[in-house]
Structures are given as C-alpha cells and as structure tokens.
Amino acid sequence: MSEVLTFRSxxxxxxxxxxxxxxxxxxxxxxxxxxxxxxxxxxxxxFAARLKASFGVQWVEGSKVSSGGGLVLVATxxxxxxxxxxxGSENLATSLGEGLGETAAVIEQSSGYAVLRIAGExxxxxxxxxxxxxxxxxxxxxxxxxxxxxxxxxxxxxQVDGAPTYDVAVPxxxxxxxxxxxxxxxxxxxxxxx
Amino acid sequence: MRIPCPxxxxxxxxxxxxxxxxxxxxxxxxxxxxxxxxxxxAYLRSNPAGPxxxxxxxxxxxxxxxxxxxxxxxxxxxxxxxxxxGAR
Ligand SMILES: [Zn+2]
Numbered sequence: 001m002s003e004v005l006t007f008r009s010x011x012x013x014x015x016x017x018x019x020x021x022x023x024x025x026x027x028x029x030x031x032x033x034x035x036x037x038x039x040x041x042x043x044x045x046x047f048a049a050r051l052k053a054s055f056g057v058q059w060v061e062g063s064k065v066s067s068g069g070g071l072v073l074v075a076t077x078x079x080x081x082x083x084x085x086x087x088g089s090e091n092l093a094t095s096l097g098e099g100l101g102e103t104a105a106v107i108e109q110s111s112g113y114a115v116l117r118i119a120g121e122x123x124x125x126x127x128x129x130x131x132x133x134x135x136x137x138x139x140x141x142x143x144x145x146x147x148x149x150x151x152x153x154x155x156x157x158x159q160v161d162g163a164p165t166y167d168v169a170v171p172x173x174x175x176x177x178x179x180x181x182x183x184x185x186x187x188x189x190x191x192x193x194x
Numbered sequence: 195m196r197i198p199c200p201x202x203x204x205x206x207x208x209x210x211x212x213x214x215x216x217x218x219x220x221x222x223x224x225x226x227x228x229x230x231x232x233x234x235x236a237y238l239r240s241n242p243a244g245p246x247x248x249x250x251x252x253x254x255x256x257x258x259x260x261x262x263x264x265x266x267x268x269x270x271x272x273x274x275x276x277x278x279x280g281a282r
Contacts, residue, residue, distance in 0.1 A: 062201070063201055063202055063203070063256070076256065076257075077201065077256040077257055077258060078201050078256060078258060078276065080256075080257075132205065132206045132208075132209070133203070133205070139203075146202065146203075146255075147202065147254075147255050147256055147257075148202070148205070148209065148254060148255060149209065149254045154254060
C-alpha cells in the first residue's frame with residue numbers, strides 16, 4: 001500500500017498572536033527554504049573560489065553569514081555551513097553539489113530544520129531570555145551568526161538586519177519546544193504571527 | 195567560567211564537554227610496550243596546581259575540539275585554540 005506524504009509544518013499550531021496592541025514588539029514568520037549542510041574538503045581557498053565562481057557568493061571567514069543571489073551560507077563551524085535558499089524549481093543540494101564540486105560535501109537537510117524569522121524592536125530582549133551569547137549590537141550585528149543553545153535547545157541564529165531581524169534554525173523535532181519557549185518569552189511584548 | 199572559543203567567541207562552560215588533560219595521541223596497540231603505554235595513557239595524570247593543558251569539545255557550538263590552557267587554581271583561561279587547525 002502506498003501512502004502520499006504531505007508537508008506539515010513542524011510549528012503547526014504552536015504559534016499564536018499574543019496581545020491586541022496595534023504594534024506588537026515581535027513578529028514571527030515560519031520560512032520554508034531549501035536547506036543543505038556544506039562541509040569544505042581540502043583547502044578553504046579552493047572552496048571559496050568555487051563558491052564565488054559558481055554562485056557569486058563572497059565567502060566571509062568566521063562565524064558569519066556569506067550571501068548573494070538569494071543563497072545564504074551560515075557558518076556553523078570552522079569548515080561547515082548551513083546553506084539556505086528559498087524554494088525554487090532547482091534543488092539546492094544538487095546545485096550546490098554541482099557548483100562546489102570536489103571542494104565540499106553537501107547533504108540535503110530541507111526537512112531537518114524549522115526556520116523562523118523573528119523581528120521587531122523587542123526581538124533582542126526576547127532572545128536575551130534564552131541565549132547565553134551577547135546580542136548587543138557591538139557584539140552581534142547583521143551578518144553575524146552563532147551556533148549555540150536557546151533554553152537548552154540547539155539553535156543556529158543569525159542576524160538579518162538592524163530592526164533587529166533574526167533568522168533561527170531549530171532541528172525539526174525540537175521546533176515545538178522552541179515555539180513553546182518563544183510564546184512564553186515574548187508574552188510581555190506581544191507577538192504577531194505573519 | 196567562560197571559554198573563548200577561537201571560532202565562536204566567549205561561551206559559557208555549559209556548552210562544552212571536557213576530555214581532561216591534553217595527553218599525547220592514543221598509543222600503538224601493536225607496540226611491544228603497549229600495556230605500559232596504555233596504562234599511562236588511561237590512568238596517569240600530572241594534575242598540576244596551575245596552568246593545565248586540556249582538551250575541550252564545543253558540543254553546543256561549532257563542534258570543534260579545542261586545546262585550552264586553564265589554571266586549575268583560578269579557572270583563568272590562558273589560551274584556547276583549535277586542537278588541530280581546521281579540523282572538526
Ligand atoms: Zn566554538
């Protein structure tokens with residue numbers, strides 16, 4: 001007997017508007033990008049050159065985001081990245097595998113993570129309740145990324161802009177617990193689910 | 195206690211797993227003096243009162259092994275570097 005699998009959000013039913021304020025302190029939107037893990041093989045300079053040549057993305061060293069043309073690589077280790085690109089006709093892992101060739105190993109991860117875009121003037125104050133890293137603008141700015149834990153849950157977080165807007169990737173099976181933490185922590189500021 | 199991970203920056207010790215003193219590589223099990231070498235490798239520690247070279251794993255961060263010099267009397271960290279540059 002065959003069964004058709006349909007996509008179901010890992011955050012289904014876990015996020016709700018909080019408060020009636022016209023301007024809630026925080027907004028959240030679940031993104032559904034294609035995701036792949038990228039691990040460099042061999043010299044990092046060769047990897048960076050292929051990334052530039054194939055995708056026009058300038059590699060940024062350190063715990064940073066490298067991006068261009070809709071492709072985002074979030075550093076998760078000295079030689080590892082989480083790559084994201086909004087769903088399109090072309091499979092991300094396939095195109096990364098072809099574009100990076102022998103310079104990297106690429107693993108499809110699209111169903112492995114929930115990705116939430118959390119923004120608003122109280123977004124920083126919200127994350128300060130769960131993260132152990134310094135989120136002050138002088139320590140964590142747009143383009144900065146961190147692999148860390150939020151309320152004991154593994155997360156990869158990177159800052160998108162100065163609103164501030166953050167993207168956070170949570171392993172899929174922990175998404176409901178993360179949403180629970182978010183709902184509790186954001187309650188005093190108000191939340192709008194976009 | 196915070197450990198300044200060379201990749202991630204300063205992080206709380208709760209993100210790390212300690213392996214203990216950074217002794218040499220695992221001995222060759224085929225060597226004639228393997229028993230002696232493995233005894234030292236598994237049990238003998240210098241346990242200094244002062245700077246101690248240790249291996250720590252950044253489990254909840256970049257998942258790199260670090261070589262950390264920690265003062266066992268004060269927990270002051272003198273240095274932290276990737277155990278093998280570029281290795282995970
Ligand atoms: Zn680290």
